[in-house]
Every structure is written in structure tokens, then in C-alpha cells.
Amino acid sequence: MPSQRFALPPEVPGLAARRIAADILDGVLHKHRTLDEQLDGAAAHPGLKTLSDRDRALMRRLVATILRRLGTLGHVLSRLLDRGVPTDAPRAQSALLIGAAQILWMDVPDHAAVDLSVRLVQSDRRAAKYAGLVNAVLRRCAREGQPLIEEVKSQTLDVPEWLLARWTAHYGADTAREIAVAIGHEPSLDITVKSDAAQWATRLHGETLPTGTVRTLLQGSVTMLPGFAEGQWWVQDAAAALPARLFGDVAGKTIADLCAAPGGKTAQLAQAGARVTAVDRSVGRMARLRDNLARLALEAATVVGDAAEWHGGSDGGAFDGILIDAPCTSTGTIRRHPDVAWLRQEADIAALAALQKRLLQKAVTLLKPGGTLVYCTCSLEPEEGEQAIAALLGAESAMRRAPIEASEVAGLAEILTAEGDLRTLPCHLPHQDPRLGGLDGFYAARLVKS
Incomplete structure (x- = not known):
């Protein structure tokens, strides 16, 4: 709820883009709202108007990368968290996904990815208690994340199981795997x-x-x-x-x-x-x-x-x-x-x-x-x-x-x-x-x- 958020200093570069990315991720994963309706038109996120073109592009790429790699991110974070992703604070979950996606796939310095995710958690009353956890997990992700991805070497983690099963039945296992690989790439x-x-x-x-x-x-x-x-x-x-x-x-x-x-x-x-x-x-x-x-x-x-x-x-x-x-x-x-x-x-x-x-x-x-x-x-x-x-x-x-x-x-x-x-x-x-x-x-x- 908006009333639970602390006011944030506007001078932290890139934080607004990540906060809006977290809101939009929450819209998809918890409120079943499409990206299109959150990014364009009358129901679009009101904060988009305040972002520069560069920050808007960063926000879109962040959200798309996380949704394309959601299964792999879940695997990596589950290996780095002793008790799983906190379920009582959606902003803590979003901050972990946003930080890990930047560390593993985006051209963002690790220290910046960690710092901004921690700030994101600190700005939410329910999630603030997890600031130390987010800091520790993302620092481990910077050290151990890539080996954890290599460990599974699966191109199909990022497709829901029911969908992969259907594609395998209709197109065969090899083609289903090729489809999974293809949809993992950012398109032209x-x-x-x-x-x-x-x-x-x-x-x-x-x-x-x-x-x-x-x-x-x-x-x-x-x-x-x-x-x-x-x-x-x-x-x-x-x-x-x-x-x-x-x-x-x-x-x-x-x-x-x-x-x-x-x-x-x-x-x-x-x-x-x-x-x-x-x-x-x-x-x-x-x-x-x-x-x-x-x-x-x-x-x-x-x-x-x-x-x-x-x-x-x-x-x-x-x-x-x-x-x-x-x-x-x-x-x-x-x-x-x-x-x-x-x-x-x-x-x-x-x-x-x-x-x-x-x-x-x-x-x-x-x-x-x-x-x-x-x-x-x-x-x-x-x-x-x-x-x-x-x-x-x-x-x-x-x-x-x-x-x-x-x-x-x-x-x-x-x-x-x-x-x-x-x-x-x-x-x-x-x-x-x-x-x-x-x-x-x-x-x-x-x-x-x-």
C-alpha cells in the first residue's frame, strides 16, 4: 500500500526506474496485469511520465529480462537463500529479482545492483527488515551466481512446465528445446x-x-x-x-x-x-x-x-x-x-x-x-x-x-x-x-x- 512507503531522496540515480520496475513486476506476478496495460494507455504506471528516456529503457529491459529468466532466477535464488524468498514482503522478492538479473545478465556494476536493491527494500515498511538479507544474498549472487546457472545448464527452466510439456508433445523434445532457447533472446x-x-x-x-x-x-x-x-x-x-x-x-x-x-x-x-x-x-x-x-x-x-x-x-x-x-x-x-x-x-x-x-x-x-x-x-x-x-x-x-x-x-x-x-x-x-x-x-x- 502506498501509505507504507517512506519518501525517497530523489537524488539517487536509477532508483526510480528500479522502483517502477518492481511495481510492474508485482503487477504481472501477483495481480495478473499484462505488461502492455501497465506500460501504455490510460492504465499505465503513473510514474513512467517522470522517467527520462534512458531510465524508461532501463526499466523495460529490467522487467523483460526478469520475466524471460524467471525460472533460472528462481533456481539461483533458491540455492542462495536458506529459507526461500520472503513471501510476506513482495518488495523484497522484487528487489532480489531485480538485483540478481542485473548481476547475471546486464551491464550494471555489481556494487550498484546490490546497493540500489537494498535501497529499494529500505523504502518499503514491510520489506525494510530484509535489507540485510537482500544485501548478503546479492553479494553471494555476484560471486556464485554464474556457476549456479552452469550447474543446471537447462534452456527450459524459463518456460512453465505445462507449456513445455505441450510443446514437447506436439513438436517433439528437440524442437521444444529450440523454441525455449529462441524465446530467451531479446528480439529485434x-x-x-x-x-x-x-x-x-x-x-x-x-x-x-x-x-x-x-x-x-x-x-x-x-x-x-x-x-x-x-x-x-x-x-x-x-x-x-x-x-x-x-x-x-x-x-x-x-x-x-x-x-x-x-x-x-x-x-x-x-x-x-x-x-x-x-x-x-x-x-x-x-x-x-x-x-x-x-x-x-x-x-x-x-x-x-x-x-x-x-x-x-x-x-x-x-x-x-x-x-x-x-x-x-x-x-x-x-x-x-x-x-x-x-x-x-x-x-x-x-x-x-x-x-x-x-x-x-x-x-x-x-x-x-x-x-x-x-x-x-x-x-x-x-x-x-x-x-x-x-x-x-x-x-x-x-x-x-x-x-x-x-x-x-x-x-x-x-x-x-x-x-x-x-x-x-x-x-x-x-x-x-x-x-x-x-x-x-x-x-x-x-x-x-x-
Whole structure:
């Protein structure tokens, strides 16, 4: 509770960033709040406004590193603590995680990592009694932490057991381990450009992927990068940029983008000349979609509403194409959203699969005969991908699969299934610099209505 905190001297550099990092970690691990809602929008942490760009970047990196390495951190701290992490003072737990993450993986002097974590604990009435413990444990971590990591040599500690078991069952033990390694790396920034990818790759000190996405390791505020304000590109993972291309030539065609916000796929379709209707139930996310389209000087009709209940607009007309980027567990995006690993539960899959079924059934009714349906999810779970499409094809005799050819995905045959669907994995597209490799885990299928 805020009333339990002592006032802190503002002159201690870096302390505010670590205090906000501790609050946000507490939000994820104890209050089940996503990183996105705590970092952006109306519900964002109020203290973010007071941080410099440098401290904000430090805070984000701290939180992401801890969530990516949470299992390993738990192992190390359990070996250094005789009685385990204190459970009666969340701030003591956060301070230990923040200090250990800096010592083990970040370019922060050990003495600074220890000192600031101790100050963090001293500023909280419930946790202050653990200041000596935090000091001693983190000093030991600086001496003994790396050998303790080497001791387990496990790349799978940082994936929840239920998730690793599912990936092992579906993809095999070797691939599951490769996925676990891939999501442990801090990802690149992927952008979709309107034109001349090679020029933008040069300007942004990046490279062009085979699929046309520009990938860069530039950090800092995206809005300050060349070309952003001018509307020349938008942020979009390379895998997320593939489904909208599966319609082929869309110039002049009517396409409904269901569950459209924040609008990367809507922008792709509009840029390619489609007449797009973007549907999403979130008022806030739809406002962001409209802002993105305005910046990009692209046009689309927008509808705020439940796509599963939508009847196709005022004229009730059918569409040449329907794109469903369905709400899902998002387990394919953990490398970009490390909180997903710790917020999702296996029980979530069934409820989301039921919603995906409703969206697919609705899409069939909105599609013209001869029209194309592209269904995708950023999930690695088969219930939300392969099994959802198998069920639809079994129930809807008017729908048939239109297999995706390797030539449509830059010749990357490894990202296609035997049935001709798209299945990208975080370990795909390897690179000698791991930060420049990988894709979000996506599933996509293309169906045609007879």
C-alpha cells in the first residue's frame, strides 16, 4: 500500500526506474496485469511520465529480462537463500529479482545492483527488515551466481512446465528445446515498409528478411526513428506480416479484417488496394488503429463491435475476403511479450478455442461464394490452429483448404505444414546473432468457399 512507503531522496540515480520496475513486476506476478496495460494507455504506471528516456529503457529491459529468466532466477535464488524468498514482503522478492538479473545478465556494476536493491527494500515498511538479507544474498549472487546457472545448464527452466510439456508433445523434445532457447533472446524490431525495403534497411541500420520485412536492432522510442512520423512504415513481426499476403492480389476487393486492432494487417491490405472494413470490440484499440491509419495515410472503414455477432455492415453485404486474426493464448509471442508465459494458464485454451470457433462460423456467413478466408493465431497450441481448421472443414461442406505454396512465403518451405498451412516457430529463421533470428509463432490457414 502506498501509505507504507517512506519518501525517497530523489537524488539517487536509477532508483526510480528500479522502483517502477518492481511495481510492474508485482503487477504481472501477483495481480495478473499484462505488461502492455501497465506500460501504455490510460492504465499505465503513473510514474513512467517522470522517467527520462534512458531510465524508461532501463526499466523495460529490467522487467523483460526478469520475466524471460524467471525460472533460472528462481533456481539461483533458491540455492542462495536458506529459507526461500520472503513471501510476506513482495518488495523484497522484487528487489532480489531485480538485483540478481542485473548481476547475471546486464551491464550494471555489481556494487550498484546490490546497493540500489537494498535501497529499494529500505523504502518499503514491510520489506525494510530484509535489507540485510537482500544485501548478503546479492553479494553471494555476484560471486556464485554464474556457476549456479552452469550447474543446471537447462534452456527450459524459463518456460512453465505445462507449456513445455505441450510443446514437447506436439513438436517433439528437440524442437521444444529450440523454441525455449529462441524465446530467451531479446528480439529485434521488425517493421513493414510501404516500399523500398532495402533503402529502409540501410537507413535503419538493419537488414531485409527474405519475406520483405526490415529487421533492426535499433532501440529507443520507435516514434523518433526515421520514417515513422512520415508514415513510411509500421511495427509488425515478420511472421505477423505473412497472413495478409495469402489473399494474393486484393486491389479493388472487399476484405473484412475481424479482430483488427492495432491494425498492422488492415494497413497491409489497404496499402495493397483493398477496400477494408476493420472490426474490433475494443474502443481504445480501435482508436489506436485509426491513429495508425491516419499516420500512414491509409483508409479503411472501422467498426467497433463484437466480430462474432457482426452482420457485415449496414447493407449486410458479403465480402471477397475475410481475415481473422483471432484472440488466442498468444504463446507464440512470448519472446516479445515475456509476461504471457506467466499470465496464461492451460485452462485458458478451451475458452479461447470456443471463441475462435464462433468467429470462424461467422466468417463463413460473411464470405461470398468463391471468396477467401484466411484464419490466423499467434499461438503455438494446436487447439487454436490446426484443430480449429480441421473442425471447421469437418462441419462446413462449402469450405475447402487452398494450400499455401512455398513461393508465396519467400521459398521458406520449413514454415509450411504437410497440409499446406503456415506454421512459424520462434526458432525459425536462425541467424548467427540470435537477436536477429527468430519469428513469432504463428498459424495460418487459407480456405475458399465453393
